[in-house]
Amino acid sequence: MLPIPLISGVPQDVAQMINILNTSLIQAINSQAPGLVGAALTSTGNGADTTEDVLQTLSLTPNLLNVNGKGLRLKAFGNTANNTDTKTLKLYHGTTVLSFTLNASSGANWYAEMSIFRTGAATQVAAGIAMHGTTLITPAAASGTDTLSGQLTAKVTGQASVANANDIVCTLAYLEIIQ
């Protein structure tokens, strides 16, 4: 059930009613409903370097997780090059990070998911899974200490041990709110 507040007051005309509905009711529904926060649809790979490269970024509005128990689910998928470079995939919410070492020597698709939940105004718990080809990567977990009233970013990064571009490509990432 959505905790949508009741609207009080009596509108005087249609225009005022529209304004009330748009600014109060609809925004309240939109802010309280579970679902898609954002999606990054441009396929991006790591650069020809050995540094950690941002593949997808999604900006979060402050206080998106405003009640303990609310959470976010970040999902992403892509593919890797078939070479022996070490390939590290990371999923972030603010400074909370889950790291997965993908298979080397595997030109295969990968799929990863991170769930993060608010436990306090500045504390979070997170866990995630990843699969790469036919391999289930060991799940990861972490605790977060980001201040949720601040501006945070969810992102997906890729890093290769050799300066080969597109060792890790992220085709798509999207973020859902769980509330």
Add this chain to the structure above:
Amino acid sequence: MGYNPIPYDQDPAQWINSCINCIAFSSVAAKGNGADTTEDILQTFTLPANFLNWPTLQFNQATGQVIGLPIGVVNSIAGTGLRMKAWGVTANNADTKTLKLYHGALSFSFALNTNTAAAWIAEMIVMRASATTQIAMASVQHATTLIAPQQSTSGSDTLANSLVAKITGQASASNANDIVCNGAIVELIT
């Protein structure tokens, strides 16, 4: 959440429901492939026009009605998507068993294990990239085997049209119920 224009026409509850993440369709009627070697539909869902392509709506103060723009005339909520999950079992024989997941003309094909009577679970995510393009991925687990996930950036269905999401099964020998789908759901990501 957030980005769908929710109007206040005669049935706002219906619109709100249609905009919130939810199970849009489901079936728990178990169905297996027939005693043939053709591709058989195990579950099918007819998605309404604009299922991932919400039309922009406008309130007409003169008439008090909500006006929808003609089908296919924009609204750009790129990222709106759906998630289809399906599950079932396979027969313990040596027949080749092919499971396919469809969204419109986009499909993913998985070869399930042979010689194992075991449960399988499949997931397909389709995201709207534009009114006529989709990005999608799918994964399947069969017993303890993780079958390699697949993806596509070339979905080209026109989302203004009604589309079919379905699960099919095909066996290499004419044995019924080589692949049984016990249920499936289609969830909106919006």
